[in-house]
Amino acid sequence: MTNAKIRKKIFVLGGDGFCGWPTSLHLSGSGHEIIIIDNLSRRRIDEECGTNSLTPIQSIDIRLRAWEEVSGNRIRFYRIDIAEEYDQLLSAIREEKPDVIIHFAEQRSAPYSMKSPLLKRYTVNNNIKATHHVLCAIVESGLDIHLIHLGTMGVYGYGTAGIRIPEGYLDIEVKTENGDRVHQQILYPTNPGSIYHMTKSLDQLLFHYYNKNDRLRITDLHQGIVWGTNTPETQADERLINRFDYDGDYGTVLNRFLMQGAVGHPITVHGTGGQTRAFIHIQDTVRCLQLAVEHPPKLGERVLIMNQMTETLRVIELAQVVSRLTGSEIAYVPNPRKEAAENELHVDNSHFLSKGLVPVTLNDGLMLEVSEIAKKYAYRADLSKIPAMSTWTKEQRPGDVQFEYADYCI
Ligand code: NAD
Numbered sequence: 001m002t003n004a005k006i007r008k009k010i011f012v013l014g015g016d017g018f019c020g021w022p023t024s025l026h027l028s029g030s031g032h033e034i035i036i037i038d039n040l041s042r043r044r045i046d047e048e049c050g051t052n053s054l055t056p057i058q059s060i061d062i063r064l065r066a067w068e069e070v071s072g073n074r075i076r077f078y079r080i081d082i083a084e085e086y087d088q089l090l091s092a093i094r095e096e097k098p099d100v101i102i103h104f105a106e107q108r109s110a111p112y113s114m115k116s117p118l119l120k121r122y123t124v125n126n127n128i129k130a131t132h133h134v135l136c137a138i139v140e141s142g143l144d145i146h147l148i149h150l151g152t153m154g155v156y157g158y159g160t161a162g163i164r165i166p167e168g169y170l171d172i173e174v175k176t177e178n179g180d181r182v183h184q185q186i187l188y189p190t191n192p193g194s195i196y197h198m199t200k201s202l203d204q205l206l207f208h209y210y211n212k213n214d215r216l217r218i219t220d221l222h223q224g225i226v227w228g229t230n231t232p233e234t235q236a237d238e239r240l241i242n243r244f245d246y247d248g249d250y251g252t253v254l255n256r257f258l259m260q261g262a263v264g265h266p267i268t269v270h271g272t273g274g275q276t277r278a279f280i281h282i283q284d285t286v287r288c289l290q291l292a293v294e295h296p297p298k299l300g301e302r303v304l305i306m307n308q309m310t311e312t313l314r315v316i317e318l319a320q321v322v323s324r325l326t327g328s329e330i331a332y333v334p335n336p337r338k339e340a341a342e343n344e345l346h347v348d349n350s351h352f353l354s355k356g357l358v359p360v361t362l363n364d365g366l367m368l369e370v371s372e373i374a375k376k377y378a379y380r381a382d383l384s385k386i387p388a389m390s391t392w393t394k395e396q397r398p399g400d401v402q403f404e405y406a407d408y409c410i
């Protein structure tokens with residue numbers, strides 16, 4: 001057992017997904033007892049979209065068997081839809097009595113959430129019910145369980161009035177009627193840019209309420225865009241390989257660019273590429289989760305919000321680096337999203353740094369590693385799935401008020 005010292009029983013909700021799988025292996029390898037709960041909806045969505053992980057991920061049964069063979073550690077699995085099967089979730093919590101629940105189990109793609117009214121409703125229903133069921137079940141179980149949720153940097157929006165985005169709470173000063181000045185800390189005003197990001201903003205309020213009313217211990221991690229695919233544990237055996245999304249709905253920007261460079265596809269920069277976003281490598285995601293498990297908030301403490309990101313980068317800069325590394329040309333495609341042409345982003349991440357995180361930042365070595373994986377499995381790619389087809393703006397009619405994203409930035 002490493003730094004964790006105390007072996008904890010941990011539920012990983014969404015443990016079959018891109019972040020959840022390597023996190024489960026890492027925590028299991030660190031000596032914790034892991035139980036994955038997942039409804040395998042991400043695999044179903046691949047089928048629905050006619051796409052697949054670039055890497056050949058194995059079934060959950062094969063994955064778990066391989067991990068036991070390789071590491072000697074057993075991870076158990078419950079197939080439960082936590083949004084639709086509340087009683088099964090509650091029974092699992094009552095029977096297993098986990099110390100920690102890590103909640104990754106939400107529909108996480110912004111483009112997918114914007115594709116159609118049906119998928120907007122699916123994303124809201126799935127994500128909000130999933131989060132509320134976990135909170136409600138923890139209270140109903142009567143157990144003291146530390147809930148760790150994967151939120152997103154996108155709840156803040158990506159523009160500020162020149163301030164560094166704080167870790168969840170904003171210091172404000174208001175003037176009362178009798179002229180006194182009162183200081184307060186409030187939840188940073190949310191400014192979601194998609195239905196998906198909006199569900200994470202709503203999650204925040206659920207956490208605030210359950211923390212206040214039921215004294216639940218909650219950590220909410222506002223994570224940036226995850227890139228990379230391997231961790232030491234997923235590399236230990238081919239059957240443990242992590243998923244790699246490259247399609248227009250689920251592929252995230254840097255992994256998409258690296259895959260595009262590897263297969264000789266033009267690099268799809270939206271608009272001018274002026275968007276700045278927060279990033280984190282998958283190896284740091286799993287380390288941050290371990291740090292969050294080891295540093296729970298005290299009972300009665302407010303929701304602990306930590307910004308889980310290590311650097312901010314502009315999309316066009318990423319495209320240029322990938323173009324230099326791979327020789328692929330840059331294609332400026334019309335931006336399918338409603339977002340500012342460009343933005344500045346400064347983010348406070350001192351919580352994780354103070355707990356000992358030594359960030360992995362963008363470097364040619366790690367980017368080439370991703371590129372090599374993409375080349376190795378290029379034969380599995382369906383290039384017709386690369387373009388982003390989901391649009392934010394429906395057709396404009398005469399007289400429609402033009403939405404200016406910048407108007408909504410504080
Ligand atoms: P993913 O889609 O690969 O994994 C999510 C997993 O949750 C899937 O295995 C899916 O089957 C499962 N799931 C979804 N709804 C469920 C339900 N109702 N019941 C049970 N299981 C359910 O996504 P990911 O990239 O691993 O992201 C995990 C979490 O981290 C998400 O909440 C996402 O919002 C957050 N996040 C991801 C990124 C990123 O770049 N990937 C960045 C910031 C935050």
Ligand code: USQ
Pocket residue numbers: 108109110111151152153154155223224225226250251252253254256268269270271273275277278315335337339388
């Ligand atoms: N972009 C391109 N070209 C592409 C793909 C994306 O220019 O081919 C641009 C987008 O327009 C956007 C930026 O890159 O400006 C990021 O897009 P993304 O798809 O990489 O990231 P996003 O939709 O924000 O969502 C991802 C995860 C989500 C997580 C979020 C963290 O899918 O689960 O919450 O990153 S954050 O962005 O910090 O909110």
